[in-house]
Structures are given as structure tokens and as C-alpha cells.
Amino acid sequence: MIKALGYFIEIIKGSIITTRHFVVNMHFHILKVLGFKTKRKGAVTIQYPEQKREIASRHRSLHRLMKRADGKPRCVVCMLCVTVCPSECIYVEAAEDPDPEIQKYPSIFIIDLSRCCFCGFCVEACPEDALRMDTGKIEFAEYSREDMVYNLEKLIE
DSSP: OHHHHHHHHHHHHHHHHHHHHHHHHHHHHHHHHTTOOOSOOOOOOOOTTTSOOOOOTTOOOSOEEOBOTTSSBSOOOOOHHHHHOTTOOEEEEEEEOSSTTTOEEEEEEEEETTTOOOOOHHHHHOTTOOEEOOSOOOOOOOSSGGGGEEOHHHHHO
């Protein structure tokens, strides 16, 4: 009986806190809609498809491969990104480049975004700065898993 009373009291306390937050936030939201400026910047809903929040400069978003001046990928197939990836979502195959300065280039470079945890280890491990996560694209939902697999052509775009 005493335990049940304790749970009931905690439920009432939680309801009071939730109601207080709702009323205060609604008050400031109504003031903002009416055009009044307030000192409080509180939690205001962003109308997402029409308005987008500014993303921080260090935010890790969709991957991309950097290109050289001649249009080839900057990657030299050192395999550090594959080695360091905790979710094992990167697959790279090397091919010999006719240019003796480059030696190798990726013939196949695949990132499976359905498995990626967006930790950024692959970007930090890359000695050539060939792989980046600075596209700013955060909307990459797909209808099938096959569409979440990004190959070399998709990563260079």
C-alpha cells in the first residue's frame, strides 16, 4: 500500500513538471508567433521541410571522396579507412595506375551506409585527406538497402 502511494506521488510530480514545461513553452511560442521579442530563446519548434537548422562545421554527415586536379580520386588505397572502421562497412579494391607517381587507385570503393555508425574514424585515419564527411547532407533515407550502398561514382559526385 505504501509503495503504491509512493508511485502515485511520483506520477503526480512528473505530471506537474510536464505541465509546467508545456505551459511555459507554449507561452513563449505564442509570443514569438505574435511577433514579440523575448530574452529567452527557449525550445521553439522548427518547421522542418521549409526551415532547416544550421549544421555545425564539424558535423559528420554523408561521405564523399575528394578528387585530384585531373579528376581521379585522391585515394591511394592505403586501406587505413577499412582497417579502422569499427562497423566494417568500407570495402576497397586496388588497381595499378599507369602514372608512376600515383602507383595505385581504387577500382572499387564501397561504403554501406546502412551499417555505418558515422564515427568519423575513416576520415581521421586517411593520410591523403581523400575521404571527408562534410557534405552537409543529412537526409539520405532510401526504400531499399541496396540504395544505401555508395560506390565510387556516388562518392565522387
